[in-house]
């Protein structure tokens with residue numbers, strides 16, 4: 001049994017998301033890894049939010065592209081994400097790292113779609129059995 005929404009992948013403008021991810025990637029601050037990343041997502045109310053990775057001389061402090069994308073979301077008034085794409089400088093589709101899957105999950109609609117290395121997947125497929133806001137409400 002699943003309580004996930006079904007979002008029609010064909011209704012998402014994936015080209016527009018890719019374009020937003022690429023232009024974010026072109027703003028990346030990645031002098032250490034030299035691995036620019038751009039992420040973009042569509043919100044429920046039709047906005048596109050985006051972000052790039054922002055590295056730091058203290059390497060572990062680096063912000064992933066998804067991290068700055070979530071800042072863009074919240075600073076732009078918040079809302080929930082319905083679709084996501086992430087790209088490197090060679091136009092390869094990138095998977096969000098584990099921490100970023102959790103960041104995205106927090107702000108996702110159930111059934112949110114991600115463009116992944118294995119095709120379009122839902123957030124529940126990309127982060128199975130996730131811990132999230134509902135656990136705090138139900139288990140605290």
Ligand code: THU
Nearest residue numbers: 033035037053064065095096097
């Ligand atoms: N990076 C991201 O921005 N997002 C990911 O999901 C994976 C990795 C960045 C972090 C770092 O600046 C560079 O890619 C190399 O790991």
